[in-house]
Amino acid sequence: MKKTNPNGSGATVQPLALNVVAGGAGFIGSHLCRALLDRGESVLCLDNLQTSRPSNLRALEGHPRFRFLRHDISQPLPAELTRLAPRITRVWNLACAASPPLYQRDPEHTMLTNVVGTNNLLHLAEAAKARFLLTSTSEVYGDPEIHPQAEDYRGNVSCTGPRACYDEGKRAAEALTFDYGRAGRAQVRVARIFNTYGPNMDPDDGRVVSNLICQALRGDELTVYGDGSQTRSFCYVSDMVAGLIALMDAEFDGMEPVNLGNPHEMTVNELLGHVLKLTGTRARVVHHPLPEDDPRRRRPDISRAGALLGWAPRVPLAEGLDATCAWFAEELVAEPAAGVAG
Numbered sequence: 001m002k003k004t005n006p007n008g009s010g011a012t013v014q015p016l017a018l019n020v021v022a023g024g025a026g027f028i029g030s031h032l033c034r035a036l037l038d039r040g041e042s043v044l045c046l047d048n049l050q051t052s053r054p055s056n057l058r059a060l061e062g063h064p065r066f067r068f069l070r071h072d073i074s075q076p077l078p079a080e081l082t083r084l085a086p087r088i089t090r091v092w093n094l095a096c097a098a099s100p101p102l103y104q105r106d107p108e109h110t111m112l113t114n115v116v117g118t119n120n121l122l123h124l125a126e127a128a129k130a131r132f133l134l135t136s137t138s139e140v141y142g143d144p145e146i147h148p149q150a151e152d153y154r155g156n157v158s159c160t161g162p163r164a165c166y167d168e169g170k171r172a173a174e175a176l177t178f179d180y181g182r183a184g185r186a187q188v189r190v191a192r193i194f195n196t197y198g199p200n201m202d203p204d205d206g207r208v209v210s211n212l213i214c215q216a217l218r219g220d221e222l223t224v225y226g227d228g229s230q231t232r233s234f235c236y237v238s239d240m241v242a243g244l245i246a247l248m249d250a251e252f253d254g255m256e257p258v259n260l261g262n263p264h265e266m267t268v269n270e271l272l273g274h275v276l277k278l279t280g281t282r283a284r285v286v287h288h289p290l291p292e293d294d295p296r297r298r299r300p301d302i303s304r305a306g307a308l309l310g311w312a313p314r315v316p317l318a319e320g321l322d323a324t325c326a327w328f329a330e331e332l333v334a335e336p337a338a339g340v341a342g
């Protein structure tokens with residue numbers, strides 16, 4: 001079967017065309033690898049396994065078109081990638097811990113992953129003449145003064161706080177990516193991802209959806225930070241992966257970031273209500289202080305993604321939460337102390 005050349009020439013690609021997916025053993029990355037394999041493509045996953053779940057990788061390993069290389073992208077890339085360069089058509093950078101407690105554990109490494117790691121992958125894309133996609137984040141808008149957040153909003157980010165290693169790291173990664181694009185060194189794409197949830201998340205990585213569902217399923221107290229009036233907009237992972245692939249596939253100059261997320265905004269208390277209903281837990285809700293620099297409001301303006309990619313999320317929250325909850329319930333059965341509520 002003929003495939004369109006991802007480099008945009010309109011010619012057909014080699015059947016052995018290869019996607020390099022950095023961070024492919026993580027939550028979103030594992031779904032992306034699966035989707036690329038399902039499209040008949042080949043995947044080389046680079047991951048240092050810092051925040052991945054071993055079962056994410058086990059589910060991909062053994063596939064004849066999947067290979068895994070354990071590697072930290074902040075270090076010089078393995079020489080093998082130079083040898084494979086003629087086959088590499090796309091480089092996806094998803095490598096970075098996304099959960100605040102995890103990326104704050106080693107802030108220097110988080111910053112270097114974003115800056116040096118992104119540069120290493122951009123170099124690879126340049127050498128391979130491959131298209132490069134960076135997964136940036138809504139955190140580049142910081143604690144926003146503009147609502148909803150459109151791509152031309154420049155953000156309200158602290159460069160001195162505990163989240164700066166991630167927020168400023170991603171802003172620097174974007175700057176570097178657009179510099180490569182501007183200089184014609186690589187075709188680039190930048191996705192600004194808003195809160196995403198679904199199966200393959202780490203139950204203990206401290207993000208609000210996984211926290212609340214897992215606490216409810218374990219019969220633990222449910223933790224809400226602040227009074228729960230802060231808002232988030234949650235995108236199901238299959239929608240996110242469809243958006244990332246559409247962005248990588250899209251034929252445009254790539255010189256503008258694209259928000260990907262679900263514009264359906266809700267308070268954390270509303271999310272809590274859904275989780276209580278879904279799990280039937282009677283556990284107590286406890287409130288903890290809001291973490292420093294936690295954004296008060298978050299909602300993407302996705303008009304650019306709609307216009308450029310014809311993309312919009314399709315999975316309603318109730319459906320996505322249901323699937324996520326069912327998946328966590330199965331995962332937690334394996335835990336010795338798991339007490340599934342409901």
Ligand SMILES: NC(=O)c1ccc[n+]([C@@H]2O[C@H](COP(=O)([O-])OP(=O)(O)OC[C@H]3O[C@@H](n4cnc5c(N)ncnc54)[C@H](O)[C@@H]3O)[C@@H](O)[C@H]2O)c1
Nearest residue numbers: 023025026027028048049050051052072073095096195196
């Ligand atoms: N999930 C979200 O809601 C969300 C929101 C905004 C942006 N993003 C971005 O999307 C990407 C994927 O996020 P995720 O939720 O799947 O996170 P994740 O933590 O589940 O996955 C990240 C993966 O990258 C790997 N990794 C981290 N540092 C690395 C390094 N230096 N070298 C090699 N591998 C490394 C981890 O081991 C992990 O497998 C990240 O870049 C994140 O910043 C995610």
